[in-house]
Amino acid sequence: MKIGILTSGGDCPGLNAVIRGAVLKGVRIHDDEFVGIRNGWRGLVDGDFMALDRHSVRGLSKQGGTILGSSRTNPFEGEHGGPENIQKRLDAQGIDAIIAIGGEGTLAAAQRLTDAGIKIVGVPKTIDNDLAATDYSFGFDTAVEIATEAIDRLRTTAESHGRCMVIEVMGRHVGWIALHSGMAGGAHAILIPEQPQTIEQICEWVEHVRDRGRAPVIVVSEGFLLAGMEEAHSHKGLDAFNRPRLGGIGELIAPMIEERTGIESRATVLGHTQRGGAPSAYDRVLATRLGMAAIDAIQAEQWGSMVSLKGTEIEIVSIKEATGGLKTVPQDRYDEAAVLFG
Ligand SMILES: Nc1ncnc2c1ncn2[C@@H]1O[C@H](COP(=O)(O)OP(=O)(O)OP(=O)(O)O)[C@@H](O)[C@H]1O
């Protein structure tokens, strides 16, 4: 079989490991051939392909980013978009099936294309860990490691100066990165999109910590809402696809804490450092297994399916299951963490 692979949406540590896992398994076990589709759906729409043989994936599992490039192009838009044009492109290249590696938007597009007859298998990708139908997505563990290291470092300088540190992590709609890194780093409060809080409650936690002689450490997701806010803080305009560019809620909260408590407060926004660089060993293994499982799904001709992690096993589920709703932080996981706040 000739298989095209694309990576779409925001990048994520482990994308290259998926590509390598798929290519090596396909070549070794089934004698498959591979074609790289450049820059997500854009490459499919514009006909931008690259060679992808076993030599081109050598040593890839530890490499950050994606050798294929990514974009947020909608495959249904533009002069050359839509399933009919895409099928023509695939036929011209002799491509039988596509592995689409991406988040909920990419998978929603994959589902629509599958419904129109294109043969696609999805691989879930997101550092935010917000995709339903998979217990964890690769990239999340790496992001949590990076955020935890940052919290550890910010804590020592906070203690030296008796300051409050507000550390902003990614998490557009859900607070998984904040929850895990905050717990790992012993944060005194974890502020997530699922659980709006008042500034008074946050300051109460901060003062408890100060009164014990410690420097308060607060972890906040970029998508967190202070009570009364209607949408996530954004002051950087819209991205090319009209989504608000998030980031900066930490810088909003830190001065409020300083003003109300008198504790000198500083904010650090970790931003894209959480998406860059080498994936953790855990993510390399997960991504490699998902890439290999995508080949199984293609062999079984399970179009519109997605590979996923359930417990310790890789399973094949439907893309619809994954795009049906976000995997938010459940109340009990938040309550468990909140026992240690303040
Ligand atoms: N329902 C849809 N139908 C067709 N195209 C879609 C649909 N939803 C999203 N897309 C396209 O897929 C692109 C990728 O989605 P998106 O930008 O949300 O990235 P993603 O794959 O969800 O990754 P990330 O985790 O970075 O958001 C979008 O920019 C959009 O062009």
Ligand SMILES: O=P(O)(O)OC[C@H]1O[C@](O)(CO)[C@@H](O)[C@@H]1O
């Ligand atoms: O800056 P970019 O690449 O447009 O995307 C940022 C978004 O992507 C994510 O990293 C993953 O969805 C979000 O946490 C963040 O809001």
Ligand SMILES: [Mg+2]
């Ligand atoms: Mg998305």
